[in-house]
Amino acid sequence: MIKKISLLTLFFTLILSENSINTKDTMTHNHYVIVTLTAKPGKEQELKEALLKVRNLSREENTNISYDVHEDINNPAQFVLYESWTSKQDHEKQFTKPYIQDLGKQLEILLDKPFQHYMAQRID
Numbered sequence: 254m255i256k257k258i259s260l261l262t263l264f265f266t267l268i269l270s271e272n273s274i275n276t277k278d279t280m281t282h283n284h285y286v287i288v289t290l291t292a293k294p295g296k297e298q299e300l301k302e303a304l305l306k307v308r309n310l311s312r313e314e315n316t317n318i319s320y321d322v323h324e325d326i327n328n329p330a331q332f333v334l335y336e337s338w339t340s341k342q343d344h345e346k347q348f349t350k351p352y353i354q355d356l357g358k359q360l361e362i363l364l365d366k367p368f369q370h371y372m373a374q375r376i377d
Contacts, residue, residue, distance in 0.1 A: 287333065301324065
């Protein structure tokens, strides 16, 4: 029994440590962006796919710390983006990227109302 517990403990320790490894420096960033978007009726899936595409491309940027897309549990037309960047300037550089410009054009068609965004910095 002790041997099984030890192996199980080792297994979970390895999984947790592997999942927590992040090659980007997460101690120096302090620029966060929160965006809320509401899809037009019938456009929920298209908006979700567009947001996930941008998430994947943004995560490839070395100045992006994290980029998560969330869907409201009670309203599948409502999405929330949570982004973390190394700096405000690095975040602003994103707007020159072709995939962000393409998303802007898509949002004109897919959104029920203008999106809202909030920029923040962590306070310790």
